Amino acid sequence: MTTQLGVDQSIGQRLLDAAIDHFGQKGLEGASTRAIAAAAGTTMSSITYHYGGKEGLYLAAVRHIASRIGERLDPVLPASRDLTAQDSGPEAASREVLSIVDHFLEIILRPESEAWARLIVREQMGPTVAFDALYGGVMGRAIEPLSALLVRIGEGRWDDTEARLKALAIMGQALVFRVGRATLLRAAGWTDVDAEGSAAIRRVVLTQTSAVLTDRGEGVPR
Amino acid sequence: MTTQLGVDQSIGQRLLDAAIDHFGQKGLEGASTRAIAAAAGTTMSSITYHYGGKEGLYLAAVRHIASRIGERLDPVLPASRDLTAQDSGPEAASREVLSIVDHFLEIILRPESEAWARLIVREQMGPTVAFDALYGGVMGRAIEPLSALLVRIGEGRWDDTEARLKALAIMGQALVFRVGRATLLRAAGWTDVDAEGSAAIRRVVLTQTSAVLTDRGEGVPR
């Protein structure tokens, strides 16, 4: 961080924005510091000054993303006290799960999420020092409360690990529409995901999530 | 391809294996031709000779992966004739969907899939010339029959696009356990996915898929 916390685009801030863009599109190795600096209207050496180098800038970019998503996600996540103290029934818990998934979808489907989605997925498959910030700020923040809600919904049918796996699978239903965007477009015959497309995706994911929550498990194979 | 199709590791073959490994771990830009050549026990210039350059080697690696997965997937996919001609009921179609998902999971969860999973996901988020080979060989090959089966299962409730979105969401439930591996390990508190873990994942995904298929949509929110 610079000592100057100017509201209007400081050089450090412009570098960060450009970094998210470039790292997201070309990855850590693919992006060039000169190109990032040029996009921010400055030169490469200011990256060294502000962030200590390419890796430092990358870490800062991931942390920035994590906190931004965290901000968006927080208002809809039940605080931890609600999960332990309050003992509302599985129906209320189900509604809460659907609300979380819905907001998660809303965040995921907006066009701006494309840049940072790439960063997150890359981090998933080859975790660097930045992964901790990402898990704590995004993935874990959603999975923990979801798992707790699922345990309540399951009413003893699912243990803690099983609930976490279920939470991940539910998130996967939503995430595939961002991570597998190229396949989505090809499979649906779309050129982009417009408002109508988003609504259709939202309908499908919420319907399937609802089905998963109300299922009593009679249809299990073998 | 070399003129010599030696069963035992030709240089072209060794280059291909090394390429899948390196490109998978560091991406197209991140991997270096010298390192790949060294791993294959040869020098950089043989890449030019055999594949015309770095891009050619990358394309060959992706195509190789696509055909290998296609081989594994093909036996369990219903041939297209079965989907149009035969008119078995939704129950048979449901069993077929579960079988496809199960085999898909089996492929996805095996440790060897880690290397090429990275390649595929990178291609998803920044499609290059190799994407066509990948969609035709892997993603499309699974989604098309799945969608057709879902249309039959839905019995008029879902149109073609909706069925494709549902197919993608179902695949997403499985894919998240490969793509989000780092989050999975962290959330479940595992150090790796052992046989027991795989079984638990398989149980969860198949149960949820089954729930989605049998759902009649009464629980839809709003």
Add this chain to the structure above:
DNA sequence: GTCTATACTACGATAGAC
């Protein structure tokens, strides 16, 4: 604080020896 100039390393491509 920010930029210019420069040092050094590694990349991919290619020409030519064997």
Add this chain to the structure above:
DNA sequence: GTCTATCGTAGTATAGAC
């Protein structure tokens, strides 16, 4: 066919001017 040698480019880092 495979390797060595070399070229041009682009990467990060750093010292120093302003």
